[in-house]
Amino acid sequence: EPEVTQTPSHQVTxxxxxxxxxxxxxxxxxxxxxYRQILGQKVEFLVSFYNNEISEKSEIFDDQFSVERPDGxxxxxKIRSTKLEDSAMYFCASLRQAKNSPLHFGNGTRLxxx
Amino acid sequence: AQKVTQxxxxxxxVEKEDVTLDCVYETRDTTYYxxxxxxxxxxxxxxxxxxxxxxxxxxxxxxxxxxxQKSTSSFNFTIxxxxxxxxxxxxxxxxxxxxxxxxxxxxxxxxxxx
Numbered sequence: 202e203p204e205v206t207q208t209p210s211h212q213v214t215x216x217x218x219x220x221x222x223x224x225x226x227x228x229x230x231x232x233x234x235x236y237r238q239i240l241g242q243k244v245e246f247l248v249s250f251y252n253n254e255i256s257e258k259s260e261i262f263d264d265q266f267s268v269e270r271p272d273g274x275x276x277x278x279k280i281r282s283t284k285l286e287d288s289a290m291y292f293c294a295s296l297r298q299a300k301n302s303p304l305h306f307g308n309g310t311r312l313x314x315x
Numbered sequence: 316a317q318k319v320t321q322x323x324x325x326x327x328x329v330e331k332e333d334v335t336l337d338c339v340y341e342t343r344d345t346t347y348y349x350x351x352x353x354x355x356x357x358x359x360x361x362x363x364x365x366x367x368x369x370x371x372x373x374x375x376x377x378x379x380x381x382x383x384q385k386s387t388s389s390f391n392f393t394i395x396x397x398x399x400x401x402x403x404x405x406x407x408x409x410x411x412x413x414x415x416x417x418x419x420x421x422x423x424x425x426x427x428x429x
Contacts, residue, residue, distance in 0.1 A: 236417075244360070244406060244419040257416055290358060303350055304417060306360040 207293050207307035214283055214314055222278045222310045224293030232296040233276045234304065235268065237261065239289045247291075250276065283314045317342045319409050319420035327426045328397050336392045336423045338407030344368075347411035349383065349390045354404040354422070363405075366390065397427045 206225045214220045226233050235247040248258040250268055267279045276295075280287055290311050294304040318341040328334045340349065351363040364374065366383050374381045378395045394401055407420040 234416075243421040244408075244417075246416050246418070249416060292360060303348075303362050303365045305362070306352075308359040311358070 205293055205295055205305050205307035207291075207310050209310060210308065211311045212313070214312070216285055216314055217282050220280050220283055220312065222280075222291050222293075222312065224276045224278070224307055225274055226276055226293065226295030227297070227305055228274070230295035230297045230305075232256075232298070233268075233270065234294040234296075235278045236292040236294060236306075237289045238292065238309075239286075244292065247278075280312075283312075285314050288312055288314045317344075317347075317409050317411065317418040319407050319418055321407055321420035321423050323423045324421065325424045325426070327428060330399060330427055330429050331396050333393060333395050334397050334425065334427075336394075336405050336407075336425065338390045338392065338420060340388050340390065340407070340409045342409060342411055344411035347409060350408040350410070350417070351381065351390075351392050352406045352408060352419075354406065356403070360406070363392075394425075397425075399427050399429050401425060402427045 205227055208223045212220060233250040236244050237247050238244045245261060246259050248262045248268055249256045265281045270276050290309045292309045293307040296304060320339045322337055326334060347368045349366045353361040353363055364381055371383050371385055380393045382391045390407060402425060404422040404424045406422045408417045410417045
């Protein structure tokens, strides 16, 4: 069964550095998402992306964050200047169509900001 | 606004016991989808079930069963004859609207003791 793949599985970065988290959604999917889970807490919506633009974003998704689908296969989340509180598990997800299907999540990237 | 409440933050059961994980949701939409996801210690999110708001039939899949009751806005999950491998955090989630922004509950950590 096709999967959403995320790389790397674990990334350590220093505070203030830029980081790019990468995702390869399932190939015929049209809707793409990033979610975040701070350790021990619930999974929170960050942003949804459709038709090469952001369709919705949460209050967490401030100017430090950006998303891109540079080449038709990858879907990236960039954090411009990481803060300690950005340490979390970041999940990418994709959907073929908006309704009648569950989100397919990747295995997540654990980001540790030191 | 959408909200998912999982009142049980942690549950411990002895292997082979049955356990029910509670989920109560709030939404103003008449069309919505409910989900359960499992997060094992390895961290990935594993889709278990999706139920739409028009289908109140209970569902059984092996040792798993789900009880959806619109009248009480609940979507409870029962594991029969629990096993150690069932130990995980279980998230109830809700989505409505066009872009499938998912609202997660805080999760219930289930520990099955051998």
